Amino acid sequence: MSTKYKFFISCEEAKHICDKSQYGEASFWEKVKLNVRLSWCRITRGYSSNNNKLTKLVQKSKIDVIEEDKKAEMQRKLQEEMSKY
Amino acid sequence: MPNHQLDPNKWITLYADYLFNYTIVRVKDRETAQDLVQETFFAGLKSMANFKGEASERTWLISILKRKIIDHYRKINSKKGQAEVRINYNSDAESEGDWLEERVADGYDKNAEDQIQNEELGLAIEDCLDKLPEKQAKIFKMKTILGYETETICNELNITASNLWVIIHRARTALSGCLEQNWY
Structure with a gap:
C-alpha cells in the first residue's frame, strides 16, 4: 500500500476512530490518520465536534447508572413483591 | 382523558x-x-x-x-x-474565634447553581437515552457511564467488537442529535 493510502481514510473510518478516541481506545497512528482527515473534511470535523461535545456533557453531568447485576436483583425483588398482589 | x-x-x-x-x-x-x-x-x-x-x-x-x-x-x-446533645462547632481550641468568619455564607454560591444545572443535564441525557432502542442505551451506558472494557461488554452480551462500535456510533449520533434539540 502506498503512503498516500495509508494516510487517507474514509469518512466512515474516521468516525469510527473518533468514537474510539472518546474512550481512549484509538492508537497513535489512528489519531494521526483522523487528524489528517479532520484537516480537510468538513463532515468529519462536524461529527468530531459533536462527539467531543457529547463526551464533555456526559462527564459534566456526572450521570450515573445502576449496575446491571443490581438491576437484576431489583427486578427479582419487584417480581416477588408483585406476586403478593 | x-x-x-x-x-x-x-x-x-x-x-x-x-x-x-x-x-x-x-x-x-x-x-x-x-x-x-x-x-x-x-x-x-x-x-x-x-x-x-x-x-x-x-x-x-x-x-x-x-x-x-x-x-x-x-x-x-x-x-x-x-x-446531638451538645452543639460544638469546633473543638479545636487553636481556631477559636474564627467561627463567625468561617460560617458566613458565600454571597454567590456558584457551586449550587452548577449542581442544579448538572442535575438538569443528567436528566436531559437520561431523557435522550430513553428514546434509544433498549440495546443501544444499555451498551452506551455500560461503555460510557460505567466505563466497562470493550471486551467485557462483548463477552457479557455475546457480541463482536465491531458490533459494539456500530451500536456505540448509532447511540452517540442519536444522543448528540437529541441533546442538540433539548439542551444546547
Whole structure:
C-alpha cells in the first residue's frame, strides 16, 4: 500500500476512530490518520465536534447508572413483591 | 382523558436509572439511592389502584420518590436529633474565634447553581437515552457511564467488537442529535 493510502481514510473510518478516541481506545497512528482527515473534511470535523461535545456533557453531568447485576436483583425483588398482589 | 397505563414489569428497565439519577444528587450515596428507588417501586405497586392515568408512569413514580426522599431525611434528622446533645462547632481550641468568619455564607454560591444545572443535564441525557432502542442505551451506558472494557461488554452480551462500535456510533449520533434539540 502506498503512503498516500495509508494516510487517507474514509469518512466512515474516521468516525469510527473518533468514537474510539472518546474512550481512549484509538492508537497513535489512528489519531494521526483522523487528524489528517479532520484537516480537510468538513463532515468529519462536524461529527468530531459533536462527539467531543457529547463526551464533555456526559462527564459534566456526572450521570450515573445502576449496575446491571443490581438491576437484576431489583427486578427479582419487584417480581416477588408483585406476586403478593 | 386518562390514557397512561402502568406496567410494573418494565419499571426497572425504563425508569430505574432515571429515578436513581434524580435521587443520587439529593442523597449523595449510591446504596441509599438504590434503596429509595426500590422502595419507590414497592410503594408504586401498593398504590397502583390510585393511579388515574392522568400523568405519565414516570411522573407518577417521581412523585412517589419525592415523598420517599423527604421521609428519608425526616428519618435521619430525627436520629440526629436524638444523638446531638451538645452543639460544638469546633473543638479545636487553636481556631477559636474564627467561627463567625468561617460560617458566613458565600454571597454567590456558584457551586449550587452548577449542581442544579448538572442535575438538569443528567436528566436531559437520561431523557435522550430513553428514546434509544433498549440495546443501544444499555451498551452506551455500560461503555460510557460505567466505563466497562470493550471486551467485557462483548463477552457479557455475546457480541463482536465491531458490533459494539456500530451500536456505540448509532447511540452517540442519536444522543448528540437529541441533546442538540433539548439542551444546547
